[in-house]
Amino acid sequence: MRLLFLVLLFLQCSFANVLSAKDAFKLDILANEQALILKFNIAKDHFLYHNQLKIKLNDKDLTALINYPQGEIKQEQKVYFHLLELALSNLMLDDYVENDSKLSIWYQGCSNDGFCYAPQKREFRIFKEGQIYKTSPYETMQSEExxxxxxxxxxxxxxxxxxxxxxxxxxxxxxxxxxxxxxxxxxxxxxxxxxxxxxxxxxxxxxxxxxxxxxxxxxxxxxxxxxxxxxxxxxxxxxxxxxxxxxxxxxxxxxxxxxxxxxxxxxxxxxxxxxxxxxxxxxxxxxxxxxxxxxxxxxxxxxxxxxxxxxxxxxxxxxxxxxxxxxxxxxxxxxxxxxxxxxxxxFWMQRIQIFFGFVMLVMALWILSRIIPSNLIMLAYGILGVFFVVFMGLFERACNGIQKVKKAFLILILAYSLMLFLQGIFSINSSLNFNQKEVERQTLSFKTLQNLTQIKEIIEKEEKVLLYFTASWCEYCKILDAKVFSDERIIAKFANYEKIKIDVSENSPLQLEIMKEFNVFAPPVLIFFDKGERRDKITGYITSDELLKRGL
Incomplete structure (x- = not known):
């Protein structure tokens, strides 16, 4: 234990100098009567790429309209060390700033140690007070994680x-x-x-x-x-x-x-x-x-x-x-x-161990429920319950009050097990003549896609988009499908959304690429987009009432 702690402490200290992207490239916006100044404070032994800088005001690309400092050449690319200041003149802003304008800034950099950061994007609201343009962080709803x-x-x-x-x-x-x-x-x-x-x-x-x-x-x-x-x-x-x-x-x-x-x-x-x-x-x-x-x-x-x-x-x-x-x-x-x-x-310890033996069998069924149809699992639970009450002494004579109470509980378990067994049988029979179209009319209808390019195109093209990451082994996904997405209020709220389902059951390289693109670690995840911009993200299970308050 002590050796493990020392090793972890040593390794942690060795890597303590790895900075986050925001600490490596601190961005401040200064204002005066002539211009807005975008000031990048670049950490020591870090640099920004010139060709990764992009600045847009609403839909207007201002990147080519800005004067850039000379910079330095590193690996045949123009880069900036220490400090980078970019000026957006008030004359330029006067032509493009409207009510509730949005300033978007993209940048990417690396460290001299060979560690490169993912492309970064910062957004600000821009408005004019007197003769000076001011900015504030553009508020987008953050997901819980x-x-x-x-x-x-x-x-x-x-x-x-x-x-x-x-x-x-x-x-x-x-x-x-x-x-x-x-x-x-x-x-x-x-x-x-x-x-x-x-x-x-x-x-x-x-x-x-x-x-x-x-x-x-x-x-x-x-x-x-x-x-x-x-x-x-x-x-x-x-x-x-x-x-x-x-x-x-x-x-x-x-x-x-x-x-x-x-x-x-x-x-x-x-x-x-x-x-x-x-x-x-x-x-x-x-x-x-x-x-x-x-x-x-x-x-x-x-x-x-x-x-x-x-x-x-x-x-x-x-x-x-x-x-x-x-x-x-x-x-x-x-x-x-x-x-x-x-x-x-x-003697009662023997019954306790038998009890845990059946618990282990229940756990085996619970794990298999991710890959076996629910009606078969329900049938198996019912059969297991019948064996359980028999092994726990349902048919043994009750000699005192405690044993009578125990027998009463066993009878309740037997009744519940028989109900599960009958429901499983009924569900299997019903599924043979089940009308799938009727279900589709009563639940949210998703388009299933596995192509990242197509997904991005839909996000850019459609006004409102809902991405739903799911998997066959996901417990909470099953509950969402059965209870939340069949709620009439949810169906009505998201009727005008372009709804895309992304199944990540196999964890294929293509699926992992999509998950990485949208920062998804495991299903279920719901991501909402409005006019190409992400507005909300929900990780894990959510009730119908809570979902009605989210989204757009």
Whole structure:
């Protein structure tokens, strides 16, 4: 632990001089009675490219009308070091400034160390007061993750890590992290036996959370290199199937210790495999994999972290921040470990382990639900529920009040399981004669595109455009499709939009290129454009009522 901290601290210090684009090329606008002065303060060992400068006032390109200083030649290109001042004369502005005019400035630069920044764009409102033209930042609605990323840029390391720890606590309240609780609980029982102490439970939880945090840190570091969502890359079908089989394996481990009559060969295999993962290795492996695959939802704090490190270039700081975020997200899991210290051993512990065995099977189905039709998953849940109540003693005699209450709950679970089973059967039968056209009339109709050039052309051509990034494995996308986009109010509000759906299920190079272009790390994401300009961006799930307040 101490060695890891020293290595990270050393590497962080090594890369601490990497500046963000706004710090490397600080742009100020000064005004006097003769002109507006665009003043670029260029950081030491950085430079701006002359041919990447572009200035527009509304729709008028002023780039060729400006007098430029001599500059220097670097690699056969004209560049500017230290300071660049460009004057927009009042005589020029008088010809083009109208009410609510917009001044747009494009620029790009690099550092002498070989690090180049993405093209930058700044926008300002320009207006006249007396004889002087003044400017103010052009207000565009920032997405939630962009606000988070912006708030981090001027903070020191301690405040950044503290902020991400707070974001992690918020993430721990989202539904996506809840599956980790039964996973960890079953592992503690499996590793600690029927008498896990408070200290043992806490240490196992700490190992789980630590390696889960390492996985998030690794995802953040890799994201700075790849420019795309690490979690999205890990939503491949073969990985989902493999991980669901791993949950089935853990379920068999829970069952096999209590006379669950498996074939002798399978029992021998389970005992052989589990004997190899005694100690911390199995917990560490599950913590690492759980972070990467079981927690695929990208809420605004995590998306903001990825956007921050992608923009700043400080990938090691981003890795530390994501580690802290994940550790904050794991705080409830540490309390789970402490809770096991209060458990008293007894016969009921056998039922607890059987319970967690079924939880593991539920988790396997939950993972497969991203690639298997929902009606089949519903049918499987119903069948699993029936087996659960039988194994938990539904047909055993109730001798006291507590057992009667337990039996009552089991009867309710049985009723719900039968309902799921019947709904699954009904859904399968209904789907055979389903009229797809009727559904299309009741939901938002999107045009599916996978060509970045076509998407850009539509954004420039159409007055209002809505981009919807989705994927077949995206949980919240399914809810958006089923509940939000079928809302009559939503259909009416976005009726005059050009609606484009971008499916990123396969994470192909073409899809990753589109995601990188629009700063999308993982679905669902909604981006709104008005006359070619981006006005709003929504990351993650949003309700119908909230969506009605957004957009244009």
């Amino acid at each position: 962009e606000q988070i990323a912006f708030s981090l840029k001027n903070e020191n390391l301690a405040l950044i890590l503290l902020s991400f720890f707070g974001y992690g606590l918020l993430l721990s309240l989202t539904p996506c992290t809840l599956p980790m609780i039964p996973i960890l609980s079953s592992l503690i029982i499996a590793k600690g036996g029927t008498k896990p102490s408070k200290k043992q439970g806490f240490l196992l939880s700490l190992i789980y959370v630590f390696f889960m945090s390492l996985a998030y840190a690794l995802a953040g570091i890799l994201a700075s290199f790849l420019g795309a969502s690490i979690q999205a890359l890990l939503q491949q079908t073969w990985l989902l199937v493999g991980f669901s089989l791993l949950f089935v394996f853990f379920a068999f481990v829970c069952f096999s210790g209590f006379n669950f009559e498996l074939p002798k060969s399978l029992q021998s295999l389970i005992q052989h495999k589990t004997s190899k993962t005694k100690g911390v290795l199995g917990i560490a492996l599950m913590g690492f994999l759980s972070a990467l695959i079981v927690g695929p939802c990208v809420a605004a704090p995590l998306a903001g972290a990825l956007l921050y490190l992608a923009d700043s270039g400080s990938f090691l700081l981003g890795g530390l921040a994501l580690f802290t975020l994940s550790f904050g997200m794991g705080v409830p899991l540490l309390f789970v470990g402490l809770g096991f210290g209060f458990l008293k051993p007894g």
